[in-house]
Amino acid sequence: MHMLFDCFFFLRSATGLFAITFLTACAGPGLHTPAATEWMPRPLSSVGAVILKAPVLSFTDTGLSVSDGVTHNGLWAVDSPGIDWEFSLDQGATWTRGIGSSFEVTGDGAKMIWVRARDDAGNKSEIVRVNCVLDTTPPAALGVAGQTEGVTHSLKLSGIEPGARWEYSLDEQRSWSTGQCSALGILGNSLSRIWLRQLDLAGNASGVQAFDLKDQNQAHEASSNPLQPSILTPGLQTYLIHGVLVRGDADYVRWDIAKGHKVQSVKLVQYETQDGIAFYALQRNTVFDAGMDVSRMLVHGGMGPSDLGRNVLANTPRSQLGEGAMTLRIQQTGPLPTQYAIEVIMAPAD
Ligand SMILES: [Ca+2]
Numbered sequence: 429m430h431m432l433f434d435c436f437f438f439l440r441s442a443t444g445l446f447a448i449t450f451l452t453a454c455a456g457p458g459l460h461t462p463a464a465t466e467w468m469p470r471p472l473s474s475v476g477a478v479i480l481k482a483p484v485l486s487f488t489d490t491g492l493s494v495s496d497g498v499t500h501n502g503l504w505a506v507d508s509p510g511i512d513w514e515f516s517l518d519q520g521a522t523w524t525r526g527i528g529s530s531f532e533v534t535g536d537g538a539k540m541i542w543v544r545a546r547d548d549a550g551n552k553s554e555i556v557r558v559n560c561v562l563d564t565t566p567p568a569a570l571g572v573a574g575q576t577e578g579v580t581h582s583l584k585l586s587g588i589e590p591g592a593r594w595e596y597s598l599d600e601q602r603s604w605s606t607g608q609c610s611a612l613g614i615l616g617n618s619l620s621r622i623w624l625r626q627l628d629l630a631g632n633a634s635g636v637q638a639f640d641l642k643d644q645n646q647a648h649e650a651s652s653n654p655l656q657p658s659i660l661t662p663g664l665q666t667y668l669i670h671g672v673l674v675r676g677d678a679d680y681v682r683w684d685i686a687k688g689h690k691v692q693s694v695k696l697v698q699y700e701t702q703d704g705i706a707f708y709a710l711q712r713n714t715v716f717d718a719g720m721d722v723s724r725m726l727v728h729g730g731m732g733p734s735d736l737g738r739n740v741l742a743n744t745p746r747s748q749l750g751e752g753a754m755t756l757r758i759q760q761t762g763p764l765p766t767q768y769a770i771e772v773i774m775a776p777a778d
Pocket residue numbers: 489490491492493494495496497498499629630
């Protein structure tokens with residue numbers, strides 16, 4: 429995404445030409461905000477009498493926010509059609525002639541970037557100023573400590589940078605999903621390995637870490653008894669339920685939503701099979717005793733490849749997502765084994 433900083437216009441007064449520059453702030457919390465207004469009166473009858481059209485300055489804002497000015501990309505584009513330009517990184521003390529239509533800023537840290545048009549007659553534009561933070565340094569790899577709590581295996585994550593997010597991959601790093609809080613609760617017997625990493629505020633990825641789920645001796649086959657579902661350990665915000673389904677073998681898993689919290693999403697995140705589709709249902713109860721009575725289910729339906737990443741609770745009223753128990757049933761009607769993984773995200777209630 430490009431941020432454009434071309435908001436300026438001119439006013440003519442009795443004494444000469446004035447330029448007003450309004451700079452769009454690329455600043456978020458803790459960042460410097462560019463000067464909002466710049467008055468530059470110029471005499472009309474000397475060298476430098478003409479105020480040139482100011483360049484348009486843009487850069488690619490990266491990371492968790494693409495509007496906070498924190499970026500790992502130091503390449504700045506300058507649009508100054510037909511007019512030479514120059515830039516300063518020291519608030520105008522020294523200027524560097526621009527070549528082409530971009531320049532690169534190096535060195536991590538807060539940057540005050542000034543750009544203006546110029547010509548050989550000494551004419552200049554007003555200065556376009558932008559403050560940003562360049563961060564090209566990847567964060568350290570996550571610390572990961574596993575522990576088993578009941579039938580849930582919890583990965584406690586440490587070393588998460590302020591403002592960073594952590595991600596996991598179930599497909600050997602081809603795709604990544606974002607986790608919440610600083611732990612991942614895993615229940616099931618299908619996944620063999622999970623990859624973990626963090627992305628800092630600017631979007632730099634840390635080194636990855638593999639966590640072997642087969643060697644940890646914590647695989648748990650989810651209960652096939654609707655009245656005795658497997659129970660996720662409480663207190664975490666990110667969970668993965670995984671297993672293998674085949675005709676006649678449904679999985680039942682329950683979680684308890686703490687007071688002041690809600691279920692934010694329930695998503696299929698892995699589905700590997702040669703066989704059609706699975707069927708899921710969620711019931712607001714400590715057991716799944718709805719049977720086939722859909723009126724007692726919160727949601728129900730098919731889950732297949734086209735449902736990957738879809739929050740099945742997206743249309744459920746918020747009032748039904750709060751404190752209390754919720755039980756999942758997932759099953760398959762075909763004879764070929766289906767591997768699945770479902771992500772459950774909890775969050776503080778609004
Ligand atoms: Ca950013």
